[in-house]
Amino acid sequence: MPHDDVHPVSLTCGDCPIRHRAVCARCDVDEIEELEDIKYYRSFEAGQTVVWAGDKMDFVASVVSGIATLTQTLEDGRTQMVGLLLPSDFVGRPGRSGAAYNVTATTNILMCCFRKKPFEEMMERTPHIAQRLLQMTLDELDAAREWMLLLGRKTAREKIASLLSIVARRDAPINHAAQTSEVTFDLPLTREAMADYLGLTLETVSRQISALKRDGVIVLEGKRHVSVPDMDRLLMEAGDDSDGGFLI
């Protein structure tokens, strides 16, 4: 099972050393034998849709590797991303059968799925699971609300800077922990996906990235690889107070 360095704690085994937001594959196998028959793996290729909004979704899942997005759309095609699923993130809603959003793989992705009915039954029997899910959901709610501030009140430049600092934090936690002021990472999203996340057009995204590059806030190698010489400067551009919170 693909499960290299990352070892996120499972919902179902709360005393793993590393705390993370996930239902974890390996962990479950070790600890909860009954999960064996309600769990299965599915992989999707970049660009594939995992579920459409409104479709029946009879599982919950956690991302093992790759990246997926949650999006909502209006009839005329305007789309807004409302969530970004990175490895170890959880998706699905116990207690509701229909999916509320489109879930799309932006890279090749492997998901660890749990059939919903048995998962819910397990939740009934194991209070710890509901409590853990509650914590995770509250975290996501905070992230969503932080995102509302971004969508409603930030300028295009601030939006881009915010997104970059969030990706920097999630994508390069090692750099960050080491207090290196130079941080480096790959953008996991196309310009269009960034635009959908930020409530902008892809042209504006491109222009603002160019502007940040011109002003020395970031350094680009190719289109996707980003270096941030001074993380504090980027955070300042993002307009957040102090440590910028806990987005995504």
Next chain:
Amino acid sequence: MPHDDVHPVSLTCGDCPIRHRAVCARCDVDEIEELEDIKYYRSFEAGQTVVWAGDKMDFVASVVSGIATLTQTLEDGRTQMVGLLLPSDFVGRPGRSGAAYNVTATTNILMCCFRKKPFEEMMERTPHIAQRLLQMTLDELDAAREWMLLLGRKTAREKIASLLSIVARRDAPINHAAQTSEVTFDLPLTREAMADYLGLTLETVSRQISALKRDGVIVLEGKRHVSVPDMDRLLMEAGDDSDGGFLI
């Protein structure tokens, strides 16, 4: 205790006839005697701040009467509302000590508070509570994400129409249930608060309301009282598909 017609089901007594999202005052007294000593009431006047973002918040609470808002701000004063608390709504976060947002009373308000520590202990002992809180939090997350679509992609006119149809739904459920196509309600918010909710300026809010009035979508009596002659028309203006979801 002020608890007139509304009788929302409590987190702590799950088999009340009417299902609603709340920790309910009367209900608790009837059913859970041990709650008596962890529960107390607080009232605030219109305009008063209940808690500031970052302050210690040693209670969770439910709104008994009145309206409060959750807001976030940037250093330079730009503010974005991220939640609207109507009677029976729950506020506070088990498992975290600091408040994440400013909570402000927009009308006189009465809140039923529970000291956090004992509430959390009760959650430990009573699995049902965590499950109920999880449902509520998932609902709020859905609402927040619907709101992200509004903030990121809707026009000013669509934003106003969306807000009006949401208030109509929550404020005049009787009208709506009766299938009367004419719906009537009072706006519980100032133009400025509406602007903060919608990511607009108060001038734009005012202009768009005037435009909707001019176009016959709504009828105003005074500044706050709204009649909607044709609810379907309003929903169309809001740009939502079919039934518009489950905002706020």
Next chain:
DNA sequence: GTTTCGTCTTGATCTGTGTCAATTTCTCAC
């Protein structure tokens, strides 16, 4: 190597919403 196709950048122009400012309308105290 060349071609092709998707992604990205950049330019020119347009427009929706913000900004600034002047009135008007409400509400409530007196």
Next chain:
DNA sequence: GTGAGAAATTGACACAGATCAAGACGAAAC
């Protein structure tokens, strides 16, 4: 009733970001 302050409306103008359009770049196929 009158006056004062808050809330809301309306107008004129500016500008950030959208739209439309043309190219540049990069990766994969041949």
